[in-house]
Amino acid sequence: MKVETKEAADYLYHKDYYLALKALYSGVNEQKKLSVTAATKAFDIPVMLRASQWQGHEQQNYAGTRSPADIDGTSISFNTNLVSNQHWLLSVNSDWQSQTKSTHGAPGSVPQPDGAWDVEKRNRDEEQSSMVQQIKMQYSPESFILFDNLSGQIFSGETENENKVNDLLTRTFLNVQERYRRYESNETFKESTYGFSVDMDLWTELNGMEHNFLYGIEGQSLNHSRTKERNKIENGKQTYWSNQPFADASTDSFSVYISDDISLSDNWGLLLSSRYDRNSLTPEQTEISNIKLEDNTSDNVSSSISLSYDPGEDISGYLAYSQGYRAAPYDKVYGSIPHLFAFPPFEIIPNSDLHEETSESIELGMRWQWQDLDIAASYYYSQFDGFIDWIEVGLRMSDGVFERQFVNIDSASSWGGEFNLDYNLTENLDVQFQMGWVDGKNNDTDEKLRTLTPLEGSVSLNYQYDNLRLSGLVNGATEMTNVTTCVDSRTGPQDCPAPAGWVIVDLAAQYEVYAHFKVNLSIKNLLDKEYVRYQDVAGTSGYQPTQPGRTFSASVSYKF
Numbered sequence: 001m002k003v004e005t006k007e008a009a010d011y012l013y014h015k016d017y018y019l020a021l022k023a024l025y026s027g028v029n030e031q032k033k034l035s036v037t038a039a040t041k042a043f044d045i046p047v048m049l050r051a052s053q054w055q056g057h058e059q060q061n062y063a064g065t066r067s068p069a070d071i072d073g074t075s076i077s078f079n080t081n082l083v084s085n086q087h088w089l090l091s092v093n094s095d096w097q098s099q100t101k102s103t104h105g106a107p108g109s110v111p112q113p114d115g116a117w118d119v120e121k122r123n124r125d126e127e128q129s130s131m132v133q134q135i136k137m138q139y140s141p142e143s144f145i146l147f148d149n150l151s152g153q154i155f156s157g158e159t160e161n162e163n164k165v166n167d168l169l170t171r172t173f174l175n176v177q178e179r180y181r182r183y184e185s186n187e188t189f190k191e192s193t194y195g196f197s198v199d200m201d202l203w204t205e206l207n208g209m210e211h212n213f214l215y216g217i218e219g220q221s222l223n224h225s226r227t228k229e230r231n232k233i234e235n236g237k238q239t240y241w242s243n244q245p246f247a248d249a250s251t252d253s254f255s256v257y258i259s260d261d262i263s264l265s266d267n268w269g270l271l272l273s274s275r276y277d278r279n280s281l282t283p284e285q286t287e288i289s290n291i292k293l294e295d296n297t298s299d300n301v302s303s304s305i306s307l308s309y310d311p312g313e314d315i316s317g318y319l320a321y322s323q324g325y326r327a328a329p330y331d332k333v334y335g336s337i338p339h340l341f342a343f344p345p346f347e348i349i350p351n352s353d354l355h356e357e358t359s360e361s362i363e364l365g366m367r368w369q370w371q372d373l374d375i376a377a378s379y380y381y382s383q384f385d386g387f388i389d390w391i392e393v394g395l396r397m398s399d400g401v402f403e404r405q406f407v408n409i410d411s412a413s414s415w416g417g418e419f420n421l422d423y424n425l426t427e428n429l430d431v432q433f434q435m436g437w438v439d440g441k442n443n444d445t446d447e448k449l450r451t452l453t454p455l456e457g458s459v460s461l462n463y464q465y466d467n468l469r470l471s472g473l474v475n476g477a478t479e480m481t482n483v484t485t486c487v488d489s490r491t492g493p494q495d496c497p498a499p500a501g502w503v504i505v506d507l508a509a510q511y512e513v514y515a516h517f518k519v520n521l522s523i524k525n526l527l528d529k530e531y532v533r534y535q536d537v538a539g540t541s542g543y544q545p546t547q548p549g550r551t552f553s554a555s556v557s558y559k560f
Contacts, residue, residue: 066105148203225248258273355386532546
């Protein structure tokens with residue numbers, strides 16, 4: 001599925017100019033954000049400019065004990081339609097974003113090569129920036145045998161993240177001598193990307209049946225680089241060293257796809273699709289952390305078929321079979337990543353032998369529409385070959401750090417379902433109910449997977465009258481009982497801890513003062529409940545991050 005964003009010409013439909021302002025306050029991270037969108041014509045060419053600026057803090061836990069972080073960011077987007085007519089659209093897009101985060105709180109202690117040192121003072125500054133450029137083209141000929149519409153793009157982008165930490169450390173020896181140490185680190189991540197895509201669609205009639213063809217080709221190349229530099233100053237002596245948590249590498253991907261949506265009759269449809277994917281990882285070095293690195297290449301052909309029945313009312317449904325493919329990701333193949341602040345501390349080591357993950361899935365879905373009632377339900381079952389997950393390799397006796405590595409599980413399965421209900425109680429009032437869950441296991445060991453979710457659900461009540469909309473939402477999840485195994489250095493393997501079930505209440509209101517002016521208000525976690533989402537702690541032990549307590553948010557938008 002491709003998501004299309006608005007072009008400059010879309011804002012100027014039957015208008016000479018467009019101007020919109022939006023102000024937002026989010027209590028979740030105390031963020032204040034101001035956005036401006038403007039569009040006009042320059043030399044009869046539509047142009048659009050959007051700018052946003054925000055300030056706030058990093059999201060806190062329930063108790064507010066995380067080190068406070070100040071966030072300041074800016075983003076600018078530009079779009080122009082160089083050619084825009086009945087058959088052609090040629091546009092240029094440019095997006096730039098920059099954000100800084102400063103943290104001045106300090107942990108109690110940090111690990112050093114000669115043991116733990118207390119942190120007297122810490123300054124941490126993180127800078128993130130990204131830039132993306134696109135040239136997009138759309139062509140709709142009056143008549144052409146190969147396609148009705150063609151869209152294509154070429155793009156390039158750069159992302160950079162720099163994280164600087166400056167610690168003043170102290171340590172007392174023999175309860176007498178107090179020593180000080182200045183410890184500085186600078187971690188950088190850089191990624192550049194460029195690529196292209198071409199998509200075409202064609203409607204035709206064959207043997208009395210309508211066919212909607214979609215087909216295309218796309219390619220992308222990425223270059224990854226991560227470094228970590230460290231500097232220690234103690235007793236007038238300076239020591240400098242550097243390492244790489246990830247090997248410098250490149251990722252090249254290429255895909256070709258085709259699908260055919262066939263109308264078998266007024267009520268029956270058949271969707272056929274197939275695609276070819278190829279992914280290549282190439283390291284720029286031969287080893288990292290004394291572990292040999294090699295090229296990692298995979299390709300795959302995956303297909304799907306879906307039969308649907310839709311009379312337009314009453315009962316409709318579908319039955320689908322699909323094949324999936326997931327290439328071995330760069331960070332899991334070439335990463336050597338220490339997590340020394342975790343409990344227990346661990347390090348992820350690289351695995352050049354990690355290969356692709358493939359799957360086969362069957363999904364059944366049904367929908368019933370009757371008067372003001374709309375009910376939908378679906379169930380799926382997936383079988384994985386080479387499922388990608390991490391395992392405990394062992395305990396490194398030299399420093400007491402557990403080693404983990406991403407590997408391929410020979411066979412795994414996953415299943416789950418969703419249920420949705422929408423009922424219009426009156427002309428102005430409706431109620432919606434949703435619930436779903438995901439289960440699964442490692443078929444080789446019967447061990448539960450870490451990607452599961454407990455039974456989750458929500459009930460919302462929505463009231464709409466004239467320009468006012470009021471909503472109440474109850475969200476919740478049951479306690480997860482199907483947990484995997486965690487390894488504890490003291491007690492050995494045991495069930496990973498799972499947070500308790502939880503229920504929270506949210507409220508929201510939207511009022512359209514008049515056609516160009518809207519106001520939104522919301523309260524998250526109205527009853528100020530402390531809770532932990534299972535997805536945030538799945539397969540881990542120790543620290544359990546809580547979600548924020550009661551927060552307020554508001555926004556106003558005005559279109560001139």
